[in-house]
Amino acid sequence: MTQNVSTIEIRVRYAETDQMGVAHHANYLIWCEQARTDHMRALGVNYRELEQSGIRLPVVDASVRYRALAYYDALLDVLWWVGRASSRLVSFGYAVERNSDLLATATTSLIAIDPNRAVQHLPDQIRECLIAIPDPVRL
Amino acid sequence: MTQNVSTIEIRVRYAETDQMGVAHHANYLIWCEQARTDHMRALGVNYRELEQSGIRLPVVDASVRYRALAYYDALLDVLWWVGRASSRLVSFGYAVERNSDLLATATTSLIAIDPNRAVQHLPDQIRECLIAIPDPVRL
Amino acid sequence: MTQNVSTIEIRVRYAETDQMGVAHHANYLIWCEQARTDHMRALGVNYRELEQSGIRLPVVDASVRYRALAYYDALLDVLWWVGRASSRLVSFGYAVERNSDLLATATTSLIAIDPNRAVQHLPDQIRECLIAIPDPVRL
Amino acid sequence: MTQNVSTIEIRVRYAETDQMGVAHHANYLIWCEQARTDHMRALGVNYRELEQSGIRLPVVDASVRYRALAYYDALLDVLWWVGRASSRLVSFGYAVERNSDLLATATTSLIAIDPNRAVQHLPDQIRECLIAIPDPVRL
Numbered sequence: 379m380t381q382n383v384s385t386i387e388i389r390v391r392y393a394e395t396d397q398m399g400v401a402h403h404a405n406y407l408i409w410c411e412q413a414r415t416d417h418m419r420a421l422g423v424n425y426r427e428l429e430q431s432g433i434r435l436p437v438v439d440a441s442v443r444y445r446a447l448a449y450y451d452a453l454l455d456v457l458w459w460v461g462r463a464s465s466r467l468v469s470f471g472y473a474v475e476r477n478s479d480l481l482a483t484a485t486t487s488l489i490a491i492d493p494n495r496a497v498q499h500l501p502d503q504i505r506e507c508l509i510a511i512p513d514p515v516r517l
Numbered sequence: 518m519t520q521n522v523s524t525i526e527i528r529v530r531y532a533e534t535d536q537m538g539v540a541h542h543a544n545y546l547i548w549c550e551q552a553r554t555d556h557m558r559a560l561g562v563n564y565r566e567l568e569q570s571g572i573r574l575p576v577v578d579a580s581v582r583y584r585a586l587a588y589y590d591a592l593l594d595v596l597w598w599v600g601r602a603s604s605r606l607v608s609f610g611y612a613v614e615r616n617s618d619l620l621a622t623a624t625t626s627l628i629a630i631d632p633n634r635a636v637q638h639l640p641d642q643i644r645e646c647l648i649a650i651p652d653p654v655r656l
Numbered sequence: 657m658t659q660n661v662s663t664i665e666i667r668v669r670y671a672e673t674d675q676m677g678v679a680h681h682a683n684y685l686i687w688c689e690q691a692r693t694d695h696m697r698a699l700g701v702n703y704r705e706l707e708q709s710g711i712r713l714p715v716v717d718a719s720v721r722y723r724a725l726a727y728y729d730a731l732l733d734v735l736w737w738v739g740r741a742s743s744r745l746v747s748f749g750y751a752v753e754r755n756s757d758l759l760a761t762a763t764t765s766l767i768a769i770d771p772n773r774a775v776q777h778l779p780d781q782i783r784e785c786l787i788a789i790p791d792p793v794r795l
Numbered sequence: 796m797t798q799n800v801s802t803i804e805i806r807v808r809y810a811e812t813d814q815m816g817v818a819h820h821a822n823y824l825i826w827c828e829q830a831r832t833d834h835m836r837a838l839g840v841n842y843r844e845l846e847q848s849g850i851r852l853p854v855v856d857a858s859v860r861y862r863a864l865a866y867y868d869a870l871l872d873v874l875w876w877v878g879r880a881s882s883r884l885v886s887f888g889y890a891v892e893r894n895s896d897l898l899a900t901a902t903t904s905l906i907a908i909d910p911n912r913a914v915q916h917l918p919d920q921i922r923e924c925l926i927a928i929p930d931p932v933r934l
Contacts, residue, residue, distance in 0.1 A: 395536040441719035580858035673814040
């Protein structure tokens with residue numbers, strides 16, 4: 379891994395488990411979102427302020443590949459990196475690990491829309507943040 | 518029960534269970550909210566339109582008493598009734614049942630706020646809906 | 657659409673919205689799961705009983721393509737169909753619609769595992785249910 | 796506050812907001828649960844292991860009083876303390892704060908049940924942990 383990959387820690391909550399005794403699969407999208415917004419904040423992109431300026435970044439595509447189960451109380455690392463970016467769409471990659479064991483990989487793609495739901499170019503704030511990451515890492 | 522009690526059906530979702538093998542206790546507040554908004558819609562109070570007019574109805578108090586566990590796939594009845602209302606606060610009561618067995622009771626209280634988070638009198642729409650319910654039922 | 661596609665209705669819950677004013681994207685996986693388990697129950701596969709027999713069906717792959725936003729209180733149709741099945745893996749397709757407008761498509765793949773997390777052949781109950789669906793529909 | 800109060804930090808997730816632009820009220824119960832289980836782990840009570848021994852601690856009563864709204868991305872402190880304990884029931888208190896501003900207070904009560912759902916005395920592990928807290932603090 380290089381410095382182009384950011385990591386956050388997630389502790390699997392009891393409320394996130396299901397009766398299979400593992401973290402429910404929908405939670406991975408929530409953890410990925412947290413990794414993405416936490417790191418974008420660190421890069422100077424405050425999503426809360428961005429929204430207040432009228433821009434929203436809905437997810438248009440998401441996929442998760444689950445390789446091993448995550449249990450209650452497990453401390454997970456959620457890795458995040460920039461995949462591919464165009465003027466109107468940016469894709470991110472994620473890996474969920476436990477003690478360096480790979481539990482899942484995921485990708486999400488986002489676009490920018492204005493309050494009338496019209497697609498916009500990605501805000502400069504986002505683009506500059508991406509330029510600052512010259513060499514995206516792929517697992 | 519009288520006609521002053523409204524009922525909705527809820528099927529316990531797999532994602533709502535936890536590893537104890539039962540519906541996680543936080544979901545009851547979500548089911549109560551659905552019973553409340555479904556019934557208010559039937560009474561002519563469309564919460565979505567209310568919000569668009571600038572009024573929001575945050576919950577200021579909630580309590581749940583859990584008497585029996587709810588399992589995955591169970592078909593629940595969530596009963597809803599108006600408890601107490603003043604010019605600025607309205608309280609609702611709820612009962613969660615399965616095949617007429619009482620699983621939980623709950624109460625929530627709501628106030629009205631404007632976009633600046635200042636407390637308002639409850640909207641006429643809400644008050645009229647409450648007046649239409651002359652004899653609130655209490656379990 | 658043919659009889660091989662099953663549909664359930666989902667009302668977008670307030671708790672499922674996020675501050676973008678739309679249903680949070682992770683909920684689609686939960687709705688798809690509900691469509692799948694509701695319909696499998698109708699086909700005679702009770703997932704609750706299946707689990708009690710020791711078999712679990714974790715999701716190993718999930719993807720969602722979001723085409724339009726879903727708002728609070730919207731009544732959605734979640735369509736479900738069998739995609740591809742082998743002895744050890746079964747894939748399902750989903751479409752989320754509102755008034756016949758396509759909001760999202762999704763796929764999930766499931767495997768069967770025993771209590772020791774060892775991969776098993778898909779249970780006969782599942783296989784027979786799939787055989788009963790001779791001509792899977794794809795959007 | 797004294798050393799009898801434990802604190803965890805919670806960052807409000809985007810998925811936890813609703814279209815009112817604040818954290819949905821049901822999430823507070825999940826945060827309280829995380830505060831409780833995190834601290835019990837620190838006191839030597841591993842809830843995961845407790846469950847594996849056959850004991851479960853369902854919540855039988857929960858109440859939350861919401862005093863101010865919590866926004867997306869806010870860093871919250873969730874304080875946790877032991878309220879009242881008997882041989883069969885233990886109550887916990889919670890406060891949710893932001894920069895020392897009180898956003899909410901809550902209480903939950905738990906009992907112990909065995910795999911047949913029969914009520915048990917609270918496990919020694921729990922009782923010893925409570926004895927170690929001689930002077931419960933109440934807000």
